[in-house]
Amino acid sequence: MSDFLKGNYDLDTIIQDDKEEVKDKFRENALNSIGGSMVFVEREKMIWDGSDDLKE
Amino acid sequence: MQDNLMFTQSFSNIVSSISDIGEKWHKSDIVKNNISNIKFMHKNINELHKSTEIKNSAIVVSAGPSLHYSNTLETLANSKYKGVVIAIDGSYVKCIKAGIVPDYVLTLDPHPTRLVRWFGDYDFEKNMENDDYFSRQDLDIDFRDNSLKQNQENIELVNKFANKTKLIISSTSPLNVVQRTIDAGFDMYWWLPLVDNPDEGNSLTRKMYQSSKLPAMNTGGNVGTAAWVFAKFWLNIENVAVIGMDLGYKKNLPYSMTQTYPELSGIFGEENISAEFFPEFENPLTNEIFYTDPTYAWYRQNIIDMINNTDSKLYNCTEGGILFGSNIENIRLVDFIEQNS
Numbered sequence: 001m002s003d004f005l006k007g008n009y010d011l012d013t014i015i016q017d018d019k020e021e022v023k024d025k026f027r028e029n030a031l032n033s034i035g036g037s038m039v040f041v042e043r044e045k046m047i048w049d050g051s052d053d054l055k056e
Numbered sequence: 057m058q059d060n061l062m063f064t065q066s067f068s069n070i071v072s073s074i075s076d077i078g079e080k081w082h083k084s085d086i087v088k089n090n091i092s093n094i095k096f097m098h099k100n101i102n103e104l105h106k107s108t109e110i111k112n113s114a115i116v117v118s119a120g121p122s123l124h125y126s127n128t129l130e131t132l133a134n135s136k137y138k139g140v141v142i143a144i145d146g147s148y149v150k151c152i153k154a155g156i157v158p159d160y161v162l163t164l165d166p167h168p169t170r171l172v173r174w175f176g177d178y179d180f181e182k183n184m185e186n187d188d189y190f191s192r193q194d195l196d197i198d199f200r201d202n203s204l205k206q207n208q209e210n211i212e213l214v215n216k217f218a219n220k221t222k223l224i225i226s227s228t229s230p231l232n233v234v235q236r237t238i239d240a241g242f243d244m245y246w247w248l249p250l251v252d253n254p255d256e257g258n259s260l261t262r263k264m265y266q267s268s269k270l271p272a273m274n275t276g277g278n279v280g281t282a283a284w285v286f287a288k289f290w291l292n293i294e295n296v297a298v299i300g301m302d303l304g305y306k307k308n309l310p311y312s313m314t315q316t317y318p319e320l321s322g323i324f325g326e327e328n329i330s331a332e333f334f335p336e337f338e339n340p341l342t343n344e345i346f347y348t349d350p351t352y353a354w355y356r357q358n359i360i361d362m363i364n365n366t367d368s369k370l371y372n373c374t375e376g377g378i379l380f381g382s383n384i385e386n387i388r389l390v391d392f393i394e395q396n397s
Contacts, residue, residue: 038164038228039082039251039260040277041075043361046289048254048272049102050265 059360059381063353064332070350071357074277083260085166086228090248090264093227096234097246100270101224101290104245113139113295113396114287115373115389117158118280119146120302121309122376128299129154131389139295139396142287143221144279145174145233147300149210157220161242162286163233164226164249164279172232175240176211179232180204218242224286227268248272249282276358284359288368295371297392302377303356304346307336314349337378341386348378360384 063071115132123129132141133155143151143158145165151158165171169183177183181204223242225234226249237244250272254262261272273290275282280301287296311317311334321329334347348356360381363370372379373389380386 038166038249038275038277038279038282039075039086040275040358041252042250042261042274043358044365045250045253046274046285046362046366048250048261048265050254050262050269050271052254 059364061335061337061353061356061378063335067332067335067350067353070333071354074350074354082166085168085230086249086251087260087264089166089230090227091267092231093229093234093246094268096238096244097227097268097270099244100246101273101286102271104222104291110291111138111140111293113392114291114293114297115139115141115392116280116283116287116296116298116301117141117143117147117151117156118283118298118300118302118374119144119150120280120300120374120377121305122302122374123147123150123300125306126299126375128373128375128389129156131393132156132299135390135393135397137393137397140287140291140293142283144283145171146279148174148221149176149213152213152217157217160222160224160283160286162224162226162279162283163229163237164275164282166226166228166230168230168232171230172236173207173210175233175236176214177207177232177236178211180207183232214240226282227264227270246270250274274362276355276362278355281355281359281362284370285362289366295392295396297371297373297389298379299373299375299389301372301374301379302346303352304337304348304376304378305334306376307345307347316349316351320350339376339378339386340380341388342376344376346376346378352378 115137129150141156141158143161145161145163148158148161163171169187172183173180218240219242221242223237223244225237225244225246227246228249248261248264248268248270250261252259252261254265265272273282274285276285284296284298287293305314311329320333334349336345336347338345356379363383368383370384371392372384372386373392375388
């Protein structure tokens with residue numbers, strides 16, 4: 001917010017501009033939709049039964 | 057046959073960033089759901105190996121636009137196909153309406169409000185408030201004119217038929233999907249999405265396994281590909297065909313009706329959204345032109361890599377779309393059914 005609009009006195013509360021927050025929220029939702037329905041990075045292993053984990 | 061399609065640099069940049077985007081925005085939800093669902097996990101997909109009769113062919117019914125513009129569902133319904141039929145959440149009710157009762161239905165997506173509609177949503181109005189994800193797309197034309205009535209019919213259909221199909225449900229599913237499918241009466245088998253290599257340090261898959269102890273299957277980033285993995289690698293079925301796996305749109309569909317148009321235009325500016333974001337390709341079976349978008353292009357590259365890395369073959373009977381490649385045989389569904397009867 002511009003200093004001019006604050007007037008010539010000090011405020012006890014901190015005023016935040018929520019435009020950036022709204023923009024970030026929109027971008028978050030947008031990226032979420034573009035990001036597909038599931039995390040995916042593995043291209044070789046198709047199934048895993050966890051048996052090696054049980055041995056550890 | 058071409059595996060790697062030619063894209064512009066900016067299109068490729070978007071596609072290559074999707075893995076990171078997915079991890080960033082879904083990681084906390086899937087870890088949380090994987091734990092909170094443990095109390096519902098009475099059976100897992102290992103149980104299927106004890107009782108399932110082995111068959112040598114399966115048809116996966118994905119939920120792409122061709123289910124509306126082609127006659128593949130009718131072809132399947134009118135056939136005497138004896139193989140395994142696997143639906144996904146988004147195609148399940150369409151199968152029922154076409155007269156097909158699938159052997160299995162898979163669900164994967166962790167979205168907290170959108171997914172439950174595929175099973176009929178008791179909170180439909182609340183969950184769809186300010187969300188036009190489905191209504192602007194061509195994926196569900198039935199819903200456009202009378203969505204509330206359609207939703208109520210879907211609730212009744214799912215309640216009637218649920219006990220005839222095994223639900224293959226991901227541990228990362230949202231609570232409303234879990235509660236709705238329990239309520240409907242599905243026979244439920246749980247699994248864990250294999251989201252990375254469990255042999256690598258800090259594997260998210262291994263971390264989730266240590267909570268739920270479920271066997272894991274790769275997903276390729278979407279439930280249609282997960283259904284193919286389930287058929288091919290979990291049920292060990294030799295010949296697996298897919299229908300409804302378009303991964304693209306018919307050329308005459310406006311860009312504004314595609315799945316991520318608002319997001320792309322929001323990020324890049326509507327004035328900058330051009331054909332560059334929607335590259336066109338000719339389907340080798342029908343010779344029709346289809347265009348794709350970054351998310352579908354990502355799905356396509358994922359499944360092609362998975363097919364090639366496992367030396368597998370996929371029969372694509374979608375009769376449209378952009379899924380073609382060296383180990384993919386695009387054939388008519390009637391021909392696949394005839395070859396496997």
